[in-house]
Amino acid sequence: MEQKRKVLRLLLRVMSCLCVLWSFALHAEEASESVPQSANGWGEATSEQAPAEVSAKDQFDIFEYVINGNTVLSVNEVEKAVYPYLGERRSIEDVEKARSVLEQSFHEAGYLTVFVSIPEQEVNGGVVKLDVLEGKVERLSVVGSRYFSLGKIKQNVTEFKEGHVPHFPTVQKQIASVNINQDRVVAPVLRPGKSPGMVEVDLKVDDKFPLHASMEYNNRYTPNTTKTRLSGNLRYDNLWQSDHSIGLGFQVTPEDANEVKVFSGTYVIPYAGDYWAMYAVASQSDISAVGDLNVVGNGNIYGLRYIHPMPSPVKSFNHNLTLGLDYKDFKESTRRLGSDLGSNPITYMPFLIGYTGNLVTPESTTKLDLNFVFSTKALVNDEAEFAQRRFLARPNFSYLRGQLEHTWTLPYQWQWYGSLGGQVTGDSLVSNEQFFIGGLDTVRGFLESSALGDTGTNLTMELRSPPLQKYSGSWVKEMRLLAFYDYGLAKTRDPATFADDRFSQIQRYILSSYGLGLDVKAPHGLFMRLDFARVLQSSWILENGNTAPLKPAGMAESGDTRLHFKVGFDW
Known part of the structure; x- marks a missing residue:
């Protein structure tokens, strides 16, 4: 009996131990299912938990950036740069991005010497500081x-x-x-x-020393005058150490000093990025060109110009607006010119609004000039003087004159040059304001200013050879051959008409020519230009459609040839 009790106690102890072991086994299995496993077992799973714990410790809230040292950017610009990096659970990477974007904002605004840094700090209350170092x-x-x-x-x-x-x-x-x-x-x-x-x-x-001089000898003569001209200019571009420019110019006939005499002076003042220009011209000549100004007759011109360089959308393009006023006082002329019926004195004051644009690219150069000229009888203009000078001429006149030039570089260094100019008006103009054609700058093969009209146009096309200086000596800096075609049209409004065509005014001129030329540029500003032209068309037509029975003085005819030349220096 006692022995049976001992056996029963032993069995109970064994069963109790088995229950404890079974309980441990169940807990171990649950633990193994709850922990992520990897190929390397437990140790590697523990190492994957560590970065998450570190990242959580480095996160902080950012509710405000305090920017120290900024004096050039506005508050709105600063806020726009750092706003995306505000909020909860941010990191040091967000602060670095805010610093970088803010610094980039300074640079994009044009402040390239400004830099932004992150000072050492403890982030309290969601406030982060950034220091701006402005490079003064x-x-x-x-x-x-x-x-x-x-x-x-x-x-x-x-x-x-x-x-x-x-x-x-x-x-x-x-x-x-x-x-x-x-x-x-x-x-x-x-x-x-x-x-x-x-x-x-x-x-x-x-x-370099700001003194410039130029001299030119050419055969740009007008009808009934000697055949050569000599012109020169002298200019100093730093008067008073203030970039003021003063210039003097002249044009004479070397074969007869009393035939043509034109003297001019200019003064240019830069002011706040703009320019004021004043000039004066004294002329004793039928027709002369002083710079861009055509002078007709004997008299004086005084002018004022305000030149305003306008903002440009691209670096390769620049353009200017010009406002001007001229006082023109012409004496009695020795002969009638253009559409004038009389040669009496005339004084008037026209205004000018001008626009000039230049576009330069590696392949081409384009230039546009536009000038709107108008006058009113409310000033010094005398209506009687205009009426005596030309039939239907009035002191309140206006016209638009323009010119477009384009030079295009072709393959193998060939060049194409084109020029289109013209004038339009609804008024009968005195000769001083008419459009000129004929001569080196308009229609070669004709004398200078062979024809005048109230409205007109001129076209020039040139094909220029590649540079040829390699075939010449070192004395040549640039040399090109060229072939050209010129065309010009001048029309007169309300020409005087008589029963006898010999006394009627010419209503329309049509001139054209073609030829070959040589353009040479040498060191030290020396230059030479030769143009041999053959007249293709020369027409002078009356209002009734007939050709005028009398050829205008000095007018070339179809088939005539002429050699234009100019030599000189410009430094």
Whole structure:
């Protein structure tokens, strides 16, 4: 009996141990299912949990960025840069992105010497600090200038004044303005300053003596005059060390000094990026050209121009607006010109609104000139003087004159040049305001200003050879052969008409020619131009459609040839 009890106690103990072991086994299986397994077992699973724990510790909230040191960007621009990096559970990577974007905002705004840094700090209350280091100019120097005032150059580049944070788009405009003077090239050089975060600037100047002269001898003569002309100009472009320009010019007939005498003077003042130009011309000539101005008859011209360079959408394009006023006082002429019926004195004051545009690309150059000229009898204009000078001429007149030029570089360095000019008006104009055709600049093969009209047009086309200087000596800088075609039309409004065609005014001129030319440029500004032209068409037609029975004085006819030449220097 006692023995049976011992056996029963032993069985109960064994069963109790088995139950405990079974319980451990179940807990171990549940634990193994709840922990992610990997190929390397438990140890590697534990290592994957560590980065998540570290990342959670590095996260923090950012509700505000405090920007220290900014004086150039607006609050809105700063907020726009850092706003995407505000919020809860942010990291140091977000702060770095905010710093980088803010710094980029400074650079895109043109402040290239500004940098942004993250100072050491503890983020409390969701506030993060960023420091802005504005690279101010510590020292400005002008280096290499021989003929231009150092102080004047500094005054014109105000963005580089000491203690200032330079705005580089403005710097570019100011440097471009300084470099408009063809005798001076200024280039800025920046380097780190002696103080941290500061910059030193050197304005390196490459300049030359601002005196220019030109002389030209040619055969650009008008009917009933000797066959050669001599013209010259002298100009100084840095008067008073203020970039003021003063110039003197002349044109005479060397074969007879009393035949043609034209003298001119100009004065140009730069002001706040614009220009004021004044000029005067004294003429004793039937027809002469002074720069872009045609002078008809004996008299004086006084003019004023305001030139405003306009903003350009691209660097390769520049354009100007010009406003002008002229006072023209012409004396009694020795002969009638153009559509004039009389040669009495005349005084008037026309206004001008002009536009000039230039587009330069690696392959081509395009230039457009437009001028709207108008006058009113409310000023010094005398209606009787206009009526005596030409039938139906009035002091309140207007016309639009323009010219478009295009040079295109073709394969193998060939060039094509085209020019289209013209004038339109609804008025009967005195000869001083009419459109000229004939001569070297319009229709070659004809004398200068062979025909005049109230309205008209001229067309020039040239094909230029590749540069040929390699076949000549070192005395040639550039040389090209060319073939050309010229066309001109001049029409007169309300020409005087009589029963006898011999006394009627010509209503329409049509001129055209073709030929070959040679253009040579040598060192030191020397040049030579030869154009041999053959007249293709020469028509002078009356209002009734008949050809005028009397050929105009000096007018070339179909088949006639003429050699135009000019030689000189320009430096």
